[in-house]
Amino acid sequence: MDMPLPDQSILSRKAEIVARLQSVLPKNAVIHAESEVRAYECDALSAYRCPPLCAVLPASTEEVAAALRVCHEMGVPVVPRGSGTSLAGGALPTADCVILGVARLNGVLETNYDDRYIRVQSGRTNLSVTGAVEAEDFFYAPDPSSQLACAIAGNIAMNSGGAHCLKYGVTTNNLLGVKMVLMDGTITDIGGAHLDAAGLDLLGLICGSEGQLGVVTEATLRILRKPEGARPVLMAFNDNEVAGACVADIIKAGVLPVAIEFMDRLCIETSEKYAQAGYPDCEALLIVEVEGSPAEIDEQLAVILAIARKHDPVELREAKSAEEAARIWLGRKSAFGAIGQISDYMCLDGTIPVSSLPMVLRRIGELSEEYGLRVGNVFHAGDGNMHPLICYDANKPGDLELCEAMGAEILKLCVDAGGCLTGEHGVGIEKRDLMTHQFAPQDLEIQMAIKDVFDPSWLLNPAKVFPLTSSASRRIAAE
Amino acid sequence: MNPQTEIELAEAIAAAKGPLRIIGGGTRGIGNPVVGEAISTSELTGISLYEPGALTIVAQAGTSMAEIEAALDTENQRLAFEPMDHRTLLGTSGMPTIGGVVAANASGSRRIAVGACRDHLLGVRFVDGMGTAIKNGGRVMKNVTGYDLVKLLAGSYGTLGVLSEVSLKVLPKPETSATLKLHGLTDAQSVDALSMALGSPFEVTGAARSDDTLIRIEGFAASVAYRLAQLKDLLGSFGEMTAVTDPAASQVIWTDITNVTAFASTSGDIWRISIKPSDAPATIAALPSGTQTILDWGGGLIWAQTPAGIDLRATLPAVGHATLIRAAAKTRASLPAFQPENPILTALAQGIRAKFDPRGILNPGLMG
Incomplete structure (x- = not known):
């Protein structure tokens, strides 16, 4: 994975840059010792590492603005960082950048149950947003797997999804407003507690822009009343394609489950050894969850189970208690960790039309044989968001590169099937160079032109999202 | 062309x-x-x-x-x-x-x-x-x-x-739908009732006020019946209410709200005001006398039919905006249809337009 060479003139000015940042921020908010900046050298895509020039941890919007003004004046690139859980390298530093971490911005500013929103500082973790409102039986819907750790700032940057977005949507559908600081230190509000924009939908543009347009310091988020209850059902099949067909039939039938999760044999077996959830021995497993009152749940599950029976299941298991429900989810929730126990892995995030599921799974199996790398498939089947886990050995020379090459083939396959490179993790550095497979030059040009408007000197997270060759002229012009 | x-x-x-x-x-x-x-x-x-x-x-x-x-x-x-x-x-x-x-x-x-x-x-x-x-x-x-x-x-x-x-x-499409009508509420009571319904776990898919305060639920028949009963219970303190359980009749109610049928063929200007729902009662109270309103989105959307030629933006709450949807040519010439935003957002929007349409030839000026 290439990254631009660091700007020597910035490296040589480190002392001056640190001093300027220290002059506008509290003393403990500027981290510059070599041993300490190492903490920011990578995010959850930990195969790639590079310590930054320094890191700043502002505690207010004004401090964020002050830090950005300094970097803007001194021409120093800034990589914003939420909790550093990006699987795409969204928060990966370059040696000449300042990491701007929002971890100290973690407060709740306002909760309003009548109007059903919460206003938080952007460093607050996803799960603690729900934590702030659950005493009133409310919740914040987007639930990425990393929700215990990941920050709202990162959720907004990547437009994060989760297991329950089939019903509740992803971050952009639950984001009402932001306070944002532009690279030159300008502070502005976009949106708010009302539902739509007065002019152009800039909020929709900001969400998912991977920290390249501005630094979000506050967010107004939609909160929802918790459903009366939820119950999963587990369905086991002896064929991936049959499981795929079952998903399509459930969706067509007019039931809208909150989640439809899929696991293949490698994931089932591995997570079973690790978590002992009691999963059946089968090729493909679906977990379908519905919500409502007990009677409503019964009614929806009856429809779903009737459909499943037509697909010759190996087993159908309905949770009869909270404990059984937890066991059904246990294996799925342990899947990534379980695979991590047996191997290094790279987690992909391509999305495909649900109808292409059988074809894509078959082709992934073939690629697995060609490359000699095992692949586990665990994903959000209802919306076609796949998460193939490619196993490799980080200690074996060349294995990471082989894994990357195979990952690229799978992602191209997703695009060719009518889908996209990334459904919820973001492009970051990981899928940057595949963008030309999904987009024509003019499609990328207009996106980069938008960055020109928000950040004319291309200082904010400049080496992400766009292929380096596509963004080169802009990045070099800015230097 | x-x-x-x-x-x-x-x-x-x-x-x-x-x-x-x-x-x-x-x-x-x-x-x-x-x-x-x-x-x-x-x-x-x-x-x-x-x-x-x-x-x-x-x-x-x-x-x-x-x-x-x-x-x-x-x-x-x-x-x-x-x-x-x-x-x-x-x-x-x-x-x-x-x-x-x-x-x-x-x-x-x-x-x-x-x-x-x-x-x-x-x-x-x-x-x-x-x-x-x-x-x-x-x-x-x-x-x-x-x-x-x-x-x-x-x-x-x-x-x-x-x-x-x-x-x-x-x-x-859902199997069926039903509408609960609450009668004779003030604007403040109406928004309170809508907030209570939207803040319930009963999956309300419409929350409006025309003459009556209107709450819609949709889904499988047994579920709709159950949630209707629960909502009646929850909203009991708001007084008299009736339920429309025929799905076709329920649909007509919501088509009329969505399309603002009540203000068709009327005189005056039509504004569409987007605000925080709980600001609706005070916002309505500050509108020019002679104004008629319909609320949707739990109070977050106000359709206002006002006497012609009045700019009502000065009376709006700080967060929110109003779009002039229908007015005589003279009014449209003097009032921008879309509410101007703060100078920073205006500059960003202009910058974006200049990238998408450098010659400024696509519906120029339509949004301001």
């Missing part, structure tokens, strides 16, 4: 010598008046892909809503954001197009539960002001590949590009 393909559309825009007035079905006419040569998407028609099992439809921008709805009907599906048909309110004729729906981000009562058109829009193809055809998004429900221009294009009223193709998420 009536281009028949995206290529013809691109050529026409590239060759344009002056401002263009972009027309879909010509039924909406929202925004500041535009002077320019008309360019219509009416010949860009047809559903290019419909996958009921993937909940996806892709259509050319000029495809009529009638055609879209007929196709979805055959699979018992629908556009869940309940697009507003502006013909009744504006007294226009013609056939609304899917491109027009997207360009106006036209969303109805169900927006409070399922989101707006922008939330269901999966992908767009459009031609920018230089005649370049561009795509963004796609046809899958989860897609964070690159910047989200899909949202940006929704509600941009043809000022950033002329849509040529759109793909949308569709959803199954």
Whole structure:
């Protein structure tokens, strides 16, 4: 994975840059010792590492603005960082950048149950947003797997999804407003507690822009009343394609489950050894969850189970208690960790039309044989968001590169099937160079032109999202 | 001009010598008046892909809503954001197009539960002001590949590009629906009741106030009956209420709210005010005397019919905005249709427009 060479003139000015940042921020908010900046050298895509020039941890919007003004004046690139859980390298530093971490911005500013929103500082973790409102039986819907750790700032940057977005949507559908600081230190509000924009939908543009347009310091988020209850059902099949067909039939039938999760044999077996959830021995497993009152749940599950029976299941298991429900989810929730126990892995995030599921799974199996790398498939089947886990050995020379090459083939396959490179993790550095497979030059040009408007000197997270060759002229012009 | 393909559309825009007035079905006419040569998407028609099992439809921008709805009907599906048909309110004729729906981000009562058109829009193809055809998004429900221009294009009223193709998420129609009517409430009581219903776990998909305060639920029959009973219980303190359990009758109520039927063929100006729901009672109280209002989205959307020629923006709460939807030519010439934003957002929007349409020829001035 290439990254631009660091700007020597910035490296040589480190002392001056640190001093300027220290002059506008509290003393403990500027981290510059070599041993300490190492903490920011990578995010959850930990195969790639590079310590930054320094890191700043502002505690207010004004401090964020002050830090950005300094970097803007001194021409120093800034990589914003939420909790550093990006699987795409969204928060990966370059040696000449300042990491701007929002971890100290973690407060709740306002909760309003009548109007059903919460206003938080952007460093607050996803799960603690729900934590702030659950005493009133409310919740914040987007639930990425990393929700215990990941920050709202990162959720907004990547437009994060989760297991329950089939019903509740992803971050952009639950984001009402932001306070944002532009690279030159300008502070502005976009949106708010009302539902739509007065002019152009800039909020929709900001969400998912991977920290390249501005630094979000506050967010107004939609909160929802918790459903009366939820119950999963587990369905086991002896064929991936049959499981795929079952998903399509459930969706067509007019039931809208909150989640439809899929696991293949490698994931089932591995997570079973690790978590002992009691999963059946089968090729493909679906977990379908519905919500409502007990009677409503019964009614929806009856429809779903009737459909499943037509697909010759190996087993159908309905949770009869909270404990059984937890066991059904246990294996799925342990899947990534379980695979991590047996191997290094790279987690992909391509999305495909649900109808292409059988074809894509078959082709992934073939690629697995060609490359000699095992692949586990665990994903959000209802919306076609796949998460193939490619196993490799980080200690074996060349294995990471082989894994990357195979990952690229799978992602191209997703695009060719009518889908996209990334459904919820973001492009970051990981899928940057595949963008030309999904987009024509003019499609990328207009996106980069938008960055020109928000950040004319291309200082904010400049080496992400766009292929380096596509963004080169802009990045070099800015230097 | 009536281009028949995206290529013809691109050529026409590239060759344009002056401002263009972009027309879909010509039924909406929202925004500041535009002077320019008309360019219509009416010949860009047809559903290019419909996958009921993937909940996806892709259509050319000029495809009529009638055609879209007929196709979805055959699979018992629908556009869940309940697009507003502006013909009744504006007294226009013609056939609304899917491109027009997207360009106006036209969303109805169900927006409070399922989101707006922008939330269901999966992908767009459009031609920018230089005649370049561009795509963004796609046809899958989860897609964070690159910047989200899909949202940006929704509600941009043809000022950033002329849509040529759109793909949308569709959803199954529910088995049935019902409406609970609460009678004789003040604005404040009405918003309180709507907030209580929307803050309940009973999945309200419409929360409005016309003469009565209206709450809609949809789903399987037994579930609707159950939630109706629960809501009656929850809202018991608000006094007299009746339930409309015939789904067709319930639908008429919500079509009338979404399309603002009550203000059709009336005199005066029509404003659409977007605010925080709990600000609605005070906002209404501050409107000019003689104003009539309809509330939707739990109070977050106020349709106001005001005496002609009055700028009501000065009386609005700090957070929110008002769009002038219908007024006499004289008023439209003096009041901007869209509420001006703060100077920072205005500059960003201008910067974006300059990138999409450097010559400033696409519906120039329509949004201000």
